[in-house]
Amino acid sequence: MKDFISLQDYSREQIEALLDLAIDLKAKLKAGTSHQLLKGKTLGMIFTKSSTRTRVSFEVGMVHLGGYPLFLSAADIQLGRGETIYDTANVLSRFVDGIMIRTFAHQDVLDLAKYASVPVINGLTDLLHPCQVLADLQTIYEHKGRLSGLKLAYLGDGNNMAHSLLHGCAKVGMDISVATPKGYACDDEIVEQAKEAAKLSSSTVVITNDPCEAIKGADAVYADTWVSMGQEAEKQARLKIFAPYQVNASLFALADADAIFLHCLPAYRGLEVTEEIIDGPHSVIFDESENRLHAQKAVMATLMGGV
Ligand code: CP
Ligand code: NVA
Numbered sequence: 001m002k003d004f005i006s007l008q009d010y011s012r013e014q015i016e017a018l019l020d021l022a023i024d025l026k027a028k029l030k031a032g033t034s035h036q037l038l039k040g041k042t043l044g045m046i047f048t049k050s051s052t053r054t055r056v057s058f059e060v061g062m063v064h065l066g067g068y069p070l071f072l073s074a075a076d077i078q079l080g081r082g083e084t085i086y087d088t089a090n091v092l093s094r095f096v097d098g099i100m101i102r103t104f105a106h107q108d109v110l111d112l113a114k115y116a117s118v119p120v121i122n123g124l125t126d127l128l129h130p131c132q133v134l135a136d137l138q139t140i141y142e143h144k145g146r147l148s149g150l151k152l153a154y155l156g157d158g159n160n161m162a163h164s165l166l167h168g169c170a171k172v173g174m175d176i177s178v179a180t181p182k183g184y185a186c187d188d189e190i191v192e193q194a195k196e197a198a199k200l201s202s203s204t205v206v207i208t209n210d211p212c213e214a215i216k217g218a219d220a221v222y223a224d225t226w227v228s229m230g231q232e233a234e235k236q237a238r239l240k241i242f243a244p245y246q247v248n249a250s251l252f253a254l255a256d257a258d259a260i261f262l263h264c265l266p267a268y269r270g271l272e273v274t275e276e277i278i279d280g281p282h283s284v285i286f287d288e289s290e291n292r293l294h295a296q297k298a299v300m301a302t303l304m305g306g307v
Contacts, residue, residue, distance in 0.1 A: 003113040004299050005122045007130045007167040008193050012201060015137070015171055021298035021307060022138050022291070029064060029294070036066030037301040041097040043067060045123070046088075048074035048103040049229045053265065054123045054131065057292040058100050058300075065297055065305070070096065074103075089115035098304045104230055119303035121296075126230065127187070129160045131299065132264045133168040135291035139284055140174075140220050142291075143260050148173035148201070153218035153255065155179050155211050155245045156272055157238075158186035161224040161264055166190055170197035170205055177206040179214035181241050211245050218255040221282075222262045223247045223272045239271065247273040252282070260284045 007015060028035045043062050047055065055071065062069035074080035079088050085108055092099055093116045101109055102123035113120035122130055141147050152169050154162050158180040166186060169176035176194070178186060186207065194205045208214055215221055226242040227235045247261065261273070261283045269275045278285060301307045 001303065003120045003122075004130060004303060005109055005113055005120065006128055007133060007164060007171060008190075008197075010171070012171050012173070015134070015168070018134060018295070018298045018302060019138050019141060021301065022134070022294040023142075025297045025301070026291075026294040035064065037305040037307060038062065038097075039066035041065075041067040041304055042095070043069045043098045043100060043300065043304070044072055044092050044096040045069055046072045046074065046077070046079065046099065046101040046103070047123075048080070049124065051102055051123070053289055053292050054100075054102055057289075057296055058123065061293050061297040061300060064293075065301060067097075067300075067304075085111045086115050088112070093117040098300060121299060121303070124160060126228075127160055127163060127190075128167075129164045129264065130167070131292065131296055132161065133164040134299065135288055135295040136165070136222070136262055136264070137168055137172060138291045138295050139262065139288045140260070142287065143284055144219060148203075149175075150219040151175040151177065151217060151256075152220040152222060153177045153179070153215040154222040154224075155214060155247055155251075156224055156242060157226055157228065158184050159224060159228050161222070162186050163190045165222060166194035166205065167197070170194040170203055171201060173201035173203045175204045175206075177208065177214035177218070179208050179211040179245060181245065182209055184241070211251060212254055215247075215251055215254045218259055220260050220262055221247060221252060221255050223267075223278075224264055225266065225268055226272050227268075242272070246271065247277050249274065249276055252277050262288055265289060 059069040100121040106125040106127035
């Protein structure tokens with residue numbers, strides 16, 4: 001694989017290999033064992049949206065691997081003033097060994113990958129967030145000791161997180177139930193892709209408008225913001241529509257007694273999740289954040305270092 005743009009492009013075995021490597025790199029880091037798999041390599045990181053976790057985890061991860069990250073804000077580079085993706089891809093490919101991009105239109109990432117001769121990593125688009133889900137799968141595995149046969153419930157907007165969770169869970173054999181309000185459903189094509197993958201991995205994909213049905217018996221419960229980057233103008237309407245999907249104590253009580261709570265962050269307490277749940281004993285949100293580092297190091301080492 002040249003790029004990491006969608007988990008849909010990866011087989012179950014390839015995803016499991018990335019998770020194994022992420023766990024190995026995490027152990028090496030904790031043990032103080034050198035793992036400079038990308039010594040002297042460079043990663044250009046294009047951001048046209050805000051970020052805390054993605055930026056810091058890619059930058060720090062590249063340093064751990066012996067490489068050098070370059071933060072390229074769209075506000076500063078010529079892409080933000082109308083230079084084409086084609087020219088940007090070609091020029092950056094002459095300088096760096098890999099490109100990470102966070103942007104709005106998914107097609108821009110596909111185009112960047114098409115024209116760049118170096119690997120392209122999707123650091124979030126309006127459609128997908130595969131790096132986050134790789135870290136989420138690592139987190140679930142670490143807490144539950146397995147992935148296959150577990151059930152994940154996602155409550156809220158049919159957005160980039162929901163889409164990548166559909167791809168990721170279906171590939172690794174986890175049952176997934178997604179509950180969204182009417183009018184905020186997931187992309188039909190992505191649901192179909194997940195259903196196909198679920199057939200292969202003997203898991204299930206359930207799409208519903210009923211948050212109680214989705215969360216019932218879940219081993220992992222996932223929430224994301226109701227107002228994604230770029231949707232700020234819709235905020236007031238969304239807060240009303242999504243209210244029944246708030247992960248609170250009464251809804252969480254329907255999940256398995258040992259269920260873990262996940263959130264990609266940034267979180268808005270009192271909206272998509274109550275403080276009681278996100279800051280309570282079932283929450284694994286900071287393990288998830290940490291695992292962004294390890295999971296993305298695995299992706300970079302695999303794509304740029306030929307691991
Ligand atoms: N979860 C996530 O991608 O966080 P950032 O927006 O801070 O990168
Ligand atoms: N759905 C959110 C995820 C943030 C990591 C957004 O796109 O803003």
